[in-house]
Every structure is written in structure tokens, then in C-alpha cells.
Amino acid sequence: MEETTEVSTYPLIYTFQAPVRGAGGRWSALVEVTGRAVMRPYLDDGWWLSSVEPEGISGGSRKGAEAARNQFKRHFILFLREFAEDFEDFDEFRSELAKLMRSTSRADEDDWTEAVSTIRHGGGLSENPEVAALAVVDADRYRPRIVVARLDAREASARKRRIGSDYPEHEFLVGTSHAA
Amino acid sequence: MATRGTVRLRTIFRMLDECAEGHTRRLKQHHYWVSYGGRTFRTLPKGRGRGRLSTEIELGHVMSLVRTLQVDPDCAAKVIRSLRQYVDSLRPR
Numbered sequence: 001m002e003e004t005t006e007v008s009t010y011p012l013i014y015t016f017q018a019p020v021r022g023a024g025g026r027w028s029a030l031v032e033v034t035g036r037a038v039m040r041p042y043l044d045d046g047w048w049l050s051s052v053e054p055e056g057i058s059g060g061s062r063k064g065a066e067a068a069r070n071q072f073k074r075h076f077i078l079f080l081r082e083f084a085e086d087f088e089d090f091d092e093f094r095s096e097l098a099k100l101m102r103s104t105s106r107a108d109e110d111d112w113t114e115a116v117s118t119i120r121h122g123g124g125l126s127e128n129p130e131v132a133a134l135a136v137v138d139a140d141r142y143r144p145r146i147v148v149a150r151l152d153a154r155e156a157s158a159r160k161r162r163i164g165s166d167y168p169e170h171e172f173l174v175g176t177s178h179a180a
Numbered sequence: 181m182a183t184r185g186t187v188r189l190r191t192i193f194r195m196l197d198e199c200a201e202g203h204t205r206r207l208k209q210h211h212y213w214v215s216y217g218g219r220t221f222r223t224l225p226k227g228r229g230r231g232r233l234s235t236e237i238e239l240g241h242v243m244s245l246v247r248t249l250q251v252d253p254d255c256a257a258k259v260i261r262s263l264r265q266y267v268d269s270l271r272p273r
Contacts, residue, residue, distance in 0.1 A: 043185055043240075046240070048243070048244070050244050050247070050248075055219060055220070055248060056219065056220050056222045056223070057222055058221075058223050058240065058241060058248075059240075059241075060240045075211070075223040075225075078209075078210040078211065078223075079210075079211065079223055081209070082209055082210060082211065083222075085208075105247075105248060107247060
């Protein structure tokens with residue numbers, strides 16, 4: 001019989017898309033960010049997510065995994081808007097955001113790598129219905145990345161500003177690896 | 181008094197003052213960005229208004245803050261007693 005390992009930490013890959021505006025509304029852009037996050041149990045029935053990159057973004061909830069993921073997404077999008085508001089120059093914003101996405105939380109990256117390994121070796125994804133609903137993908141195929149598209153005034157005003165209005169189909173995936 | 185699983189913003193700042201000497205806090209529209217030792221934690225909620233100190237913050241944010249900034253966890257747990265269980269879970273078994 002195959003031995004399974006209980007998983008308590010999950011390696012997630014997130015992709016978020018958000019409209020942002022520069023200082024004083026000088027420019028507008030649509031940002032798409034893909035990165036890694038670790039999802040850990042939190043208090044009794046909750047979950048908490050921490051980003052691997054960029055360092056220093058977190059969010060979670062005591063009301064289940066979906067609520068936790070939504071809170072992480074909310075804080076991430078609000079952070080992106082706060083970050084953009086610091087820049088009068090669009091090119092500088094794009095460059096600094098790319099630099100930030102290269103900053104990695106070492107402790108979270110170690111946990112992420114270990115969690116990928118646990119799942120690869122049969123860790124219990126299926127035992128957790130809150131995670132089993134997410135697609136499992138080869139983590140090696142996903143690299144942290146950002147895509148920034150500048151919007152003209154007409155495009156920017158056409159974008160809904162409500163958080164959650166404008167996202168890719170799969171905001172969260174579970175990472176695993178086929179490597180030996 | 182804060183409810184279980186939350187910590188007052190004022191207490192978090194006291195912990196930072198005692199355990200992360202030289203840290204900086206930058207108030208943004210929705211969060212405080214806290215920098216210490218070359219690292220920055222960017223999602224400490226500021227609460228309603230201009231960062232009201234009585235705002236209750238979910239303990240998970242504090243755990244992430246301590247972890248990201250590599251604040252001495254024992255010092256943090258002395259100021260925020262509800263962190264003790266989290267800190268004990270970090271010890272090698």
C-alpha cells in the first residue's frame with residue numbers, strides 16, 4: 001500500500017490582474033503578476049497565505065481556504081495600487097516592480113519547496129476538499145513574472161475599479177513537480 | 181481588550197519598538213509598510229481612518245510580519261502573548 005503524507009502547508013501559484021494608477025493619476029496601467037505563495041493552517045479552521053515573491057505580502061482568514069485566498073488577493077491588489085501611487089514615471093514603476101518581484105522570502109521559499117516535494121510524494125491533496133478544487137500543475141513550468149500594459153485614458157476609464165472585476169480564469173493553482 | 185486571534189495596532193507598534201529597534205513604518209492608503217534589517221513587510225492593515233491605534237489586527241498578519249522581518253520571536257511573544265503558541269511551533273522537534 002502506498003504511504004501518504006499529511007500535508008499541512010500548500011504550495012500555491014497565484015496570478016492576479018489589476019488596474020493601477022501612478023502618482024496624481026499621471027498614468028494608468030494594467031498589471032498581471034504571477035508568483036508563488038505558501039498556504040498554512042491558521043488558528044482553528046483558518047488558513048494564512050504568505051508570498052514567496054515578492055517578499056512581505058500576506059493575507060488569510062479564519063473562515064476557510066477560499067476566504068483566505070480571497071483575503072490574500074485583496075491585500076495583494078491593494079499593495080499593487082499603493083506601490084504604483086509612488087511613481088510619477090511609468091517606466092520607473094515598471095522597472096521597480098520587476099525588481100521587487102525578484103525579492104524572495106527565503107523562509108517561505110524553503111517551505112514552498114518542501115511542500116512541493118510532499119505533494120509530489122503523495123501528500124494528501126484529495127483529503128482536503130478546500131484545496132482539492134484547485135488545479136494541480138507542474139511548478140517548474142511557472143516562473144514569477146509581471147506583465148505591465150500602459151492604458152490610455154479611455155481604456156483606463158473603461159476598466160472597472162472594483163477589486164475582483166478583472167482576473168484571469170485561474171487565480172490560484174497548486175504546484176507540484178515531476179522532477180525526481 | 182482585543183478578541184481572540186486579534187491584536188491591537190498599538191500593541192504591534194509596541195512590539196516593534198521593543199523588538200525591532202531601528203525599524204521604520206510608512207503609512208500608505210490601506211497598509212503600513214514596515215521595514216527592518218533590509219526587509220519590508222507591506223500588508224500590515226492600517227484600519228479605519230488614519231491608522232487608529234485601537235484597530236484590531238488579525239494575528240496572522242503579526243505572525244507574517246515577525247517571520248518576514250525576522251524579528252526575534254521570543255521578544256515578540258513577550259509583548260504579544262497570543263504569539264506564544266506560534267513561536268513554540270517554530271522550534272525544532
